[in-house]
Amino acid sequence: MSFSYGGPPVVEHVTLAVRPGEFVALVGPNGSGKSTLLRVLLGLRRPTSGRVELFGHDPARLPDRWRVGYVPQRSHLGADLPATVEEVVRTGRLARRGWWRRATGADRDAVDHALDSVALAHVRSRPLRDLSGGQQQRVLIAKALAGEAPLMVLDEPVAGVDAESQRLFRDSLVHLVDHHDAAVLLVSHELGAVADDLDRVVVLKRTVLFDGPPAELAATGVSLGIHREDLPLWLEELA
Amino acid sequence: MPWPFDREFMRLALLAGVVVGAVAPLIGTFLVQRRMALLGDGIGHLAFAGVAAGLLLEVWPIWTALAVAVTGAVCIEWLRSRGRASGDLALAIFFYGGIAAAVVLASRAGSGSVNVFPYLFGSILTVTWGDVRVVLLLGALIVATMLVTGRALFAIVLDEDAARVAGLPVDRLNVLLAALTAVTVVAAMRVVGVLLVAALMVLPVATSRLLAGSFRATLLGAVAIGVASVVVGLVAARAWSLAPGGTIVLTAVAAFAVASVGVGVGRRAGAGAPVPGG
Numbered sequence: 001m002s003f004s005y006g007g008p009p010v011v012e013h014v015t016l017a018v019r020p021g022e023f024v025a026l027v028g029p030n031g032s033g034k035s036t037l038l039r040v041l042l043g044l045r046r047p048t049s050g051r052v053e054l055f056g057h058d059p060a061r062l063p064d065r066w067r068v069g070y071v072p073q074r075s076h077l078g079a080d081l082p083a084t085v086e087e088v089v090r091t092g093r094l095a096r097r098g099w100w101r102r103a104t105g106a107d108r109d110a111v112d113h114a115l116d117s118v119a120l121a122h123v124r125s126r127p128l129r130d131l132s133g134g135q136q137q138r139v140l141i142a143k144a145l146a147g148e149a150p151l152m153v154l155d156e157p158v159a160g161v162d163a164e165s166q167r168l169f170r171d172s173l174v175h176l177v178d179h180h181d182a183a184v185l186l187v188s189h190e191l192g193a194v195a196d197d198l199d200r201v202v203v204l205k206r207t208v209l210f211d212g213p214p215a216e217l218a219a220t221g222v223s224l225g226i227h228r229e230d231l232p233l234w235l236e237e238l239a
Numbered sequence: 240m241p242w243p244f245d246r247e248f249m250r251l252a253l254l255a256g257v258v259v260g261a262v263a264p265l266i267g268t269f270l271v272q273r274r275m276a277l278l279g280d281g282i283g284h285l286a287f288a289g290v291a292a293g294l295l296l297e298v299w300p301i302w303t304a305l306a307v308a309v310t311g312a313v314c315i316e317w318l319r320s321r322g323r324a325s326g327d328l329a330l331a332i333f334f335y336g337g338i339a340a341a342v343v344l345a346s347r348a349g350s351g352s353v354n355v356f357p358y359l360f361g362s363i364l365t366v367t368w369g370d371v372r373v374v375l376l377l378g379a380l381i382v383a384t385m386l387v388t389g390r391a392l393f394a395i396v397l398d399e400d401a402a403r404v405a406g407l408p409v410d411r412l413n414v415l416l417a418a419l420t421a422v423t424v425v426a427a428m429r430v431v432g433v434l435l436v437a438a439l440m441v442l443p444v445a446t447s448r449l450l451a452g453s454f455r456a457t458l459l460g461a462v463a464i465g466v467a468s469v470v471v472g473l474v475a476a477r478a479w480s481l482a483p484g485g486t487i488v489l490t491a492v493a494a495f496a497v498a499s500v501g502v503g504v505g506r507r508a509g510a511g512a513p514v515p516g517g
Binding site for chain 2: 082
């Protein structure tokens, strides 16, 4: 598929599939079209040409939207929002149970489990604005986890997050893939924490430059794990 | 009932005022979080045009105000969401259009134009049982709708894109919120007037946000502050023969000032412990 905002294409001739149980990282230099590709994939934009399907449906008309868990960039969150951690995470269940319905015991259990997964149960009643940037990001991850979606799409979820939070984040995603056969599409510049767990890395610069296992990318001299600085540097050179 | 609610007109004023004092901040909490605090003001001007149209057509102005305000609110939201105009520009277009239409229609209504003043500045002490019944009906409609849609509206406030991805009917809920804002404005018209109605939507929320640590507490706190502002304002207006609409709003302003000073003093005293387990 291709997409443009009216001018030159932002993404062009992109072919990409993510299957159940796959853990895929999408990387690319700034301005390479990653966020646009995500917006098209999630049904927030329609492709200019080509076709996008989520679970076999047009994303804009997907029934059972709860099947897509989405972690946006933290910058989208209102910094002055007077909401507690638990209030935010609970919204992750709305799509699953129907937004007009009241929460059930299953909803409360899922929220508890999601908060435990990111080690934030002890601050569940604290206002979100009192938390550090890394903790706020974990709240958004917990919100997506609470929906128990079989497809997780994460946009720069560990930007500015400390090492311990990244480890917790990695454990949550690996658990989803290994035990729930979930598919994970992760957009990030920081793949160190998940380097050993990825099935594929997709490198995007308007079109797909590389799509394969991390070992193949490593064979070209780009390390995702040991030399964490390699990937961002290489992506900058791409730009 | 004891003074100052020993007279029928004060009891009616209290009943209408408490309903408006509760529902205006209820809607206002979502508007303030979405940085649309002035929406109530813009719709108030449209409602004023509706009042003038009612006087001209010799129809009860409440109904014409409701029709014009709801239609205008839906149009404002449509313009904003389609990107045809930014939020403040869409408001400005209807703001000025509404007030201009009101002036023209009121002038055509001849001697009836005198009757627009109770709607412009509020006239809570002259509300009738008919007015109170309408306020109760509109108030019940707003509360019932918020009970069903409140959780989804909160998700939209949190992140509109994420709410869309989750399949929430974001556009329809935004239109509903705008329409409910219009209903609230019409319900509050006789209490504080169209010129001050937005104050009751915004000031209690601003005060509550200073004090509350959760969205639920912000919502309930704003409702409590709104109701308290109406009751205290009514008592003060009766005691010192003041204009009730203005006194109610000044009470809400005073509550905000007191809370701001209190929170400032608390912060300087070292309130706010670090979050554990960072």
